[in-house]
Amino acid sequence: xxxxxxxxxxxxxxxxxxxxxxxxxxxxxxxxxxxxxxxxxxxxxxxxxxxxxxxxxxxxxxxxxxxxxxxxxxxxxxxxxxxxxxxxxxxxxxxxxxxxxxxxxxxxxxxxxxxxxxxxxxxxxxxxxxxxxxxxxxxxxxxxxxxxxxxxxxxxxxxxxxxxxxxxxxxxxxxxxxxxxxxxxxxxxxxxxxxxxxxxxxxxxxxxxxxxxxxxxxxxxxxxxxxxxxxxxxxxxxxxxxxxxxxxxxxxxxxxxxxxxxxxxxxxxxxxx
Numbered sequence: 553x554x555x556x557x558x559x560x561x562x563x564x565x566x567x568x569x570x571x572x573x574x575x576x577x578x579x580x581x582x583x584x585x586x587x588x589x590x591x592x593x594x595x596x597x598x599x600x601x602x603x604x605x606x607x608x609x610x611x612x613x614x615x616x617x618x619x620x621x622x623x624x625x626x627x628x629x630x631x632x633x634x635x636x637x638x639x640x641x642x643x644x645x646x647x648x649x650x651x652x653x654x655x656x657x658x659x660x661x662x663x664x665x666x667x668x669x670x671x672x673x674x675x676x677x678x679x680x681x682x683x684x685x686x687x688x689x690x691x692x693x694x695x696x697x698x699x700x701x702x703x704x705x706x707x708x709x710x711x712x713x714x715x716x717x718x719x720x721x722x723x724x725x726x727x728x729x730x731x732x733x734x735x736x737x738x739x740x741x742x743x744x745x746x747x748x749x750x751x752x753x754x755x756x757x758x759x760x761x762x763x764x765x766x767x768x769x770x771x772x773x774x775x776x777x778x779x780x781x782x783x784x785x786x787x788x789x790x791x792x793x794x795x796x797x798x799x800x801x802x803x804x805x806x807x808x809x810x811x812x813x814x815x816x817x818x819x820x821x822x823x824x825x
Contacts, residue, residue, distance in 0.1 A: 591663040591723035593636035596625030597654045598668040601731065601817070602641035606795050606807030617642035618803075622810045624729075624817035625666055628825070634664065643803070646672045647709040651716055658720035664825055665717055668729040670764055673706055674698045674756075680806050683753065684797055688746050695752045702756075702763050710764060714771040726773040727824045729817060730761040732782035732794065734806060739788025744796070750788070776820040782812065 596602055604610070604623025611619045619639050620626065629637040638657035642649065647669055658665070675698050683691035717726055734757060735741075735750035745753075758779075765775040785793035793812030798805045808816060 590661050592634055593638070593657075593659070593662045594625075594629055594632075594634035594664045594666075595638045595657045595662050595721070595724075596623075596629075596641050596666050597650055597717075598641040598666070598729075599645040599672055600641075600643040600807060601668040601671070602666065602729065603639075603643050603645075604641075604813060605643045606804040607810040607813045609810075614639075614642075616644075620813075622813055624813050624821055627814060627818050628666075628821050631822075632825075636661070641667075644672060645669065647713050650713050655716055655720055658717065658724070660721070660723055662721035662724045665721060665724045665726045666729060666821055666825075667713075667717075667726070668731070669713060670702075670706055670710060670760060671731055673709055674702050674760060676806075679753070679756070683745055683749050688749055691745070691749045692752055695756050699756055699759055702760050706760075706763060707767050710767040711771070714767065714773060718771065725825065726771075727776050727821055728764060728768045728773055729776045729820060730764060730778055731757050732778050732786065732808070732812075732816065733757050734787055734794060736784075736786040736789040739786070740790045741788035741796075774824045776824045778816050778820050781816040781820060785812065785816065 600606075600618065602623065602625060603614070603618055604620025604626070605618045607620045607622040609621045611621065619641065623641075625637075625639055625641065629639075640654040640657060642654065645654070650667070650669055675694075679694050679698050682694040714726070717724070733754040735745075735754055737747060737751055737754070761777065761779065765777070768775040782793055785791055787794050787796045793809050793816055795804045795807055795809060
């Protein structure tokens with residue numbers, strides 16, 4: 553009889569403990585589910601390829617950041633109606649600018665983050681200016697300098713940005729968009745850069761993308777490769793989604809057109825979001 557009472561007591565205790573633990577697990581799961589459900593805001597970070605330089609229709613309140621209503625973040629937000637949309641991407645931004653000026657809207661309620669960054673750190677604008685205005689050898693040397701930077705220094709700077717995003721928006725799915733190849737080799741261009749220069753520029757863009765994709769994977773983010781979408785729409789293709797040198801509006805040179813944003817970048821974000 554005594555053994556029966558002891559057995560009954562132990563059984564009751566274990567049942568109560570199991571119920572309590574199960575209840576706690578259910579409560580925790582419900583809380584986590586609630587947190588995930590609440591994380592539905594969208595924050596768009598990055599440089600001019602994300603702000604929409606080259607696509608026109610700029611929001612005057614964004615000033616020199618030139619955020620466009622035709623940029624892929626604005627188009628995605630219009631199509632998907634996130635619970636909130638914060639657009640902080642800015643023309644000319646480098647990794648340090650993202651850290652200093654763009655992360656404010658990130659929070660536990662952020663469910664999606666998009667970003668393109670790294671091109672300005674690598675000196676993209678200076679590379680293109682050098683190549684347009686100088687000899688082929690000077691152009692190739694400048695491209696090689698940029699390649700060395702992308703290999704040796706840029707990965708650490710990308711790590712800082714990606715870690716900061718994770719810390720401020722732990723529930724967010726982060727999509728990092730790459731850059732297109734700029735030139736169709738053997739294309740329709742009759743003047744301007746040589747074929748060697750165009751090939752070197754394309755190769756540098758590929759290096760920037762592969763370097764970025766490696767850092768993205770190591771942080772558990774998603775890399776959105778836009779190069780395939782722009783194939784057939786490069787400069788010299790006859791149906792370019794990228795501006796070539798625009799001497800009347802130099803800032804738009806080598807940036808996606810509105811078609812490049814809607815036909816190139818938007819589908820890549822949509823398929824990876």
